[in-house]
Structure formats: structure tokens, C-alpha cells
Amino acid sequence: MIIWAFIFLLSANVLVGAQEAPGASESSSKHIIILKKKDSSSDTIASESRLESRKRRFDDAHIEDSSHDQNLQNEKMTQAKRMKADKPAQASELFRFIHDSYTQRRGNPAMYEIFCRDCRKSLMYYQKDGPGRLLRCYLDRIRAPQDLVDRQKEKFSVSESRRLRCKDCETIIGWPMIYKSENRPAYNMDQGKFYFNDITSRVTKKAKDE
Numbered sequence: 655m656i657i658w659a660f661i662f663l664l665s666a667n668v669l670v671g672a673q674e675a676p677g678a679s680e681s682s683s684k685h686i687i688i689l690k691k692k693d694s695s696s697d698t699i700a701s702e703s704r705l706e707s708r709k710r711r712f713d714d715a716h717i718e719d720s721s722h723d724q725n726l727q728n729e730k731m732t733q734a735k736r737m738k739a740d741k742p743a744q745a746s747e748l749f750r751f752i753h754d755s756y757t758q759r760r761g762n763p764a765m766y767e768i769f770c771r772d773c774r775k776s777l778m779y780y781q782k783d784g785p786g787r788l789l790r791c792y793l794d795r796i797r798a799p800q801d802l803v804d805r806q807k808e809k810f811s812v813s814e815s816r817r818l819r820c821k822d823c824e825t826i827i828g829w830p831m832i833y834k835s836e837n838r839p840a841y842n843m844d845q846g847k848f849y850f851n852d853i854t855s856r857v858t859k860k861a862k863d864e
């Protein structure tokens with residue numbers, strides 16, 4: 655129906671145009687032709703309206719652009735948040751050594767990243783105070799991941815507390831123990847089940863940068 659009306663208007667205009675002003679049919683925009691039929695003095699109006707609609711299209715495009723930018727920015731922010739949540743180990747609080755009476759007694763701390771020997775999965779970041787082999791990991795020196803850090807808030811029992819286990823291959827790496835002379839919860843580390851990287855230089859570098 656609309657198409658018929660349009661065709662009617664169009665052909666009527668061509669006739670009028672042919673009678674009144676030869677060359678009007680050269681006009682490329684159908685929109686303009688229809689306007690012309692309604693009002694013979696509408697040339698200016700038509701071009702104005704064409705300008706107007708161009709401007710609107712430009713504005714719309716611009717608005718779309720900026721909302722697209724906004725979306726991108728939002729996406730980036732969510733991504734950053736997600737990365738922060740996924741990697742508590744990289745958070746800046748990890749890169750500050752705990753200095754307390756234990757540290758003073760034992761000497762300069764080091765930061766280790768401890769891995770499962772069986773599957774090479776990173777198990778945790780651990781602050782090792784002073785020299786010597788890594789026989790025990792004290793709960794209060796585990797710096798990441800957060801679920802292991804949070805274990806120090808739980809009630810600790812040698813017989814009932816969870817063991818230190820690789821999350822990937824389930825190998826048991828450490829057994830709950832209390833270091834008696836300090837009455838301090840720890841994991842007795844199974845020496846054949848882990849290895850570590852000393853990442854102390856990364857920690858001190860990060861601390862310097864801040």
C-alpha cells in the first residue's frame with residue numbers, strides 16, 4: 655500500500671516537475687522530490703532538511719562511537735578486576751615482606767614460589783625467613799594464593815586440619831604440624847614433592863619501584 659502511494663507520488667511529481675521546471679527530476683533524492691510536490695518553494699527546505707538529516711546521522715554515529723568507547727573502557731576495567739581476582743599472588747601486598755619478631759630472630763627474608771614436583775603447578779608464594787633448608791612452611795608466612803593464606807584464620811589441628819595438597823594432581827606436599835618452640839602452625843614439607851624458585855629479587859625490585 656505504502657509502496658503504491660510512493661510510486662503514485664513519484665510519478666505525479668515527475669509530471670509536475672516536467673510541467674513546472676524541467677530538470678527538477680534530475681534531483682537524486684526521492685525525499686526532496688516529494689517535498690517539492692507539496693511546496694514549490696521548498697528547494698531550500700529540502701536541502702536544509704538533507705543537511706539536517708546528514709548532521710543527525712553524523713551525531714548518531716558520533717554517539718555510537720563514544721558509547722562504543724565507553725563499552726571498551728568498561729570491558730577493560732572488568733578485565734582488570736578479573737585479573738586481580740585471579741592473581742592475588744601478583745597483588746602488591748604480596749611484594750612486601752612481613753617483618754616481625756620471627757623475621758628478626760631468623761634473619762633476612764626471601765620469597766619463594768613453590769611448585770608441585772609431579773605436575774609443576776605453582777602451589778604458593780612463601781616468605782622464608784633466614785637461611786637454611788625449607789623444612790617447614792609456617793601458615794603465617796604463606797602469601798598467596800588467598801585460600802591458603804586464609805587457612806591461618808581457621809582453627810588449626812594437627813590431626814584434623816587439611817593437608818597441603820596440589821590442586822592439580824592432588825599430591826600431598828605438606829602435613830599439618832605445630833612447631834613446638836614457637837607454638838606455630840606449619841606444614842611439614844615432603845622434601846621429594848616440591849621445588850621452588852627464589853623470587854626475592856622480584857620482590858625487592860617491586861618494593862623499590864613503589
Ligand SMILES: [Zn+2]
Pocket residue numbers: 770771772773774775820821822823824825
Ligand atoms: Zn601437582
